[in-house]
Amino acid sequence: MxxxxxxxxxxxxxxLTIALFIIVAPILSLYLIVPPQGYTEFFGSNAQIFVVAxxxxxxxxTAATAATLSLLALGIPSAxxxxxxxxxxxxxxxxxxxxxxxxxxxxxxxxxxxTFGPRGPINLHIMDTFNGIVLAMTxxxxxxxxxxxxIGFKTIDEELELVARSLGASKIKAFTTxxxxxxxxxxxxxxxxxxxxxxxxxxxILIIAYYPKTINIVILEAFQTYGLKYAAILxxxxxxxxxxxxxxxxxxxxx
Amino acid sequence: MIKIENLHVVLGGxxxxxxxxxxxxxxxxxxxxxxxxxxxVLLHTIAGFIRPAKGRILIDGRDVTREPPEKRGAVLVPQxxxxxxxxxxxxxxxxxxxxxxxxxxxxxSRIEKISEILGIKHLLHRKPAxxxxxxxxxVALARALIVNPRILLLDEPLSSLDPGIRWKSMEFLKxxxxxxxxxxxxxxxxxxxxxxxxxxxxxxREGVLIGVYEPGEFLNTxxxxxxxxxxxxxxxxxxxxxx
Numbered sequence: 047m048x049x050x051x052x053x054x055x056x057x058x059x060x061x062l063t064i065a066l067f068i069i070v071a072p073i074l075s076l077y078l079i080v081p082p083q084g085y086t087e088f089f090g091s092n093a094q095i096f097v098v099a100x101x102x103x104x105x106x107x108t109a110a111t112a113a114t115l116s117l118l119a120l121g122i123p124s125a126x127x128x129x130x131x132x133x134x135x136x137x138x139x140x141x142x143x144x145x146x147x148x149x150x151x152x153x154x155x156x157x158x159x160x161t162f163g164p165r166g167p168i169n170l171h172i173m174d175t176f177n178g179i180v181l182a183m184t185x186x187x188x189x190x191x192x193x194x195x196x197i198g199f200k201t202i203d204e205e206l207e208l209v210a211r212s213l214g215a216s217k218i219k220a221f222t223t224x225x226x227x228x229x230x231x232x233x234x235x236x237x238x239x240x241x242x243x244x245x246x247x248x249x250x251i252l253i254i255a256y257y258p259k260t261i262n263i264v265i266l267e268a269f270q271t272y273g274l275k276y277a278a279i280l281x282x283x284x285x286x287x288x289x290x291x292x293x294x295x296x297x298x299x300x301x
Numbered sequence: 302m303i304k305i306e307n308l309h310v311v312l313g314g315x316x317x318x319x320x321x322x323x324x325x326x327x328x329x330x331x332x333x334x335x336x337x338x339x340x341x342v343l344l345h346t347i348a349g350f351i352r353p354a355k356g357r358i359l360i361d362g363r364d365v366t367r368e369p370p371e372k373r374g375a376v377l378v379p380q381x382x383x384x385x386x387x388x389x390x391x392x393x394x395x396x397x398x399x400x401x402x403x404x405x406x407x408x409x410s411r412i413e414k415i416s417e418i419l420g421i422k423h424l425l426h427r428k429p430a431x432x433x434x435x436x437x438x439x440v441a442l443a444r445a446l447i448v449n450p451r452i453l454l455l456d457e458p459l460s461s462l463d464p465g466i467r468w469k470s471m472e473f474l475k476x477x478x479x480x481x482x483x484x485x486x487x488x489x490x491x492x493x494x495x496x497x498x499x500x501x502x503x504x505x506r507e508g509v510l511i512g513v514y515e516p517g518e519f520l521n522t523x524x525x526x527x528x529x530x531x532x533x534x535x536x537x538x539x540x541x542x543x544x
Binding site: 215 | 348378
């Protein structure tokens with residue numbers, strides 16, 4: 047019996063290895079293909095493509111950061127309400143929040159344009175603007191941030207907050223001094239995942255705001271114009287930056 | 302002093318009814334009743350987390366029924382003590398004083414004083430996760446008592462402790478009360494705790510406070526009877542070697 051269980055585990059572990067290979071192999075092959083001077087070219091060359099790519103990378107980073115911050119502002123109060131209260135229709139609201147996960151991203155671009163574009167009922171000047179990029183990124187990443195924060199709030203025993211209140215803290219004071227610091231890991235994880243998701247968004251941005259160009263758009267153009275050569279360099283830089291942010295934040299928050 | 306008049310709380314299908322309850326200043330009131338009878342609901346209503354359907358709560362003569370928890374001076378010590386894991390023991394205890402804008406110097410001297418009384422001086426720089434159950438309880442008591450609460454609400458303060466230290470802890474609570482004579486409502490399902498600590502004893506059944514008794518009087522009620530029978534059986538066995 048024991049031997050058969052171990053055999054099963056061995057097979058499962060084999061499956062896990064395949065999964066890891068699927069993730070890691072493409073990244074490794076990218077690093078093997080791109081020569082070291084690819085990176086120096088990216089950051090130093092005056093060739094048109096790299097000038098454009100550097101600018102686009104900055105646009106992507108600032109837009110993704112802006113989207114992450116706006117989702118923190120939206121997500122913290124919303125997730126708290128959903129985690130701590132019961133009310134009729136809550137399940138429906140929770141389902142609505144997950145909708146962005148289900149809509150193809152090109153379609154997200156179309157519906158945002160229809161609603162908030164120049165001819166939409168609410169014109170938010172999103173057509174080919176930085177704000178348009180931020181809005182698209184915010185829309186597609188919203189469920190990730192909200193759900194991560196909600197899980198965080200749910201794990202915090204409400205009595206921790208009640209004690210603070212009984213000791214003389216107002217609701218908001220108890221929230222900011224007790225509850226919020228206790229979910230800092232979820233805030234970090236939510237921000238990281240949101241940021242990464244926002245950085246990788248391209249479908250909806252293609253529709254709403256082709257300009258100012260984000261790094262993904264530039265990679266797409268490079269691929270269509272020159273094939274893999276430049277696209278690979280740009281991709282390697284992008285992956286390196288994302289991985290660096292990911293690892294750095296994880297290390298900062300490891301206790 | 303706390304006075305409760307004709308209090309009704311409705312929570313979904315559950316109803317709590319406290320016709321009348323009075324705890325004098327410095328008095329140790331124990332409210333006993335089986336699990337699920339609404340003892341925690343009562344404490345949460347006094348603390349202001351639950352709004353009653355009708356009735357009044359007066360603390361030191363002031364009607365606090367509509368006041369938010371932070372204005373009442375009724376400090377809760379929950380069953381699991383609810384120490385804040387991200388703060389050191391020192392900062393847990395300092396929390397209530399900092400809310401009151403007291404200087405750090407004054408806070409330090411007050412913490413020294415209370416941690417001396419509670420025997421937790423050596424724990425001040427530890428994080429709550431590293432404390433034993435009994436230590437957690439003392440820290441939670443220090444955190445509550447340091448703000449001089451008008452009323453201390455103890456929710457099953459001994460039930461999460463190991464049996465070995467429960468009795469010690471019970472004795473400790475009694476001594477602590479003799480030293481600091483805080484006004485307390487302690488809720489429990491345990492008759493030993495009730496008889497040992499209660500200066501007055503309230504008995505709850507099915508969401509209703511049936512009555513408030515002197516300890517001697519409570520022993521003669523029908524509610525104490527099943528417990529008394531068990532205890533006399535145990536004692537009888539020991540004394541006479543037969544049942």
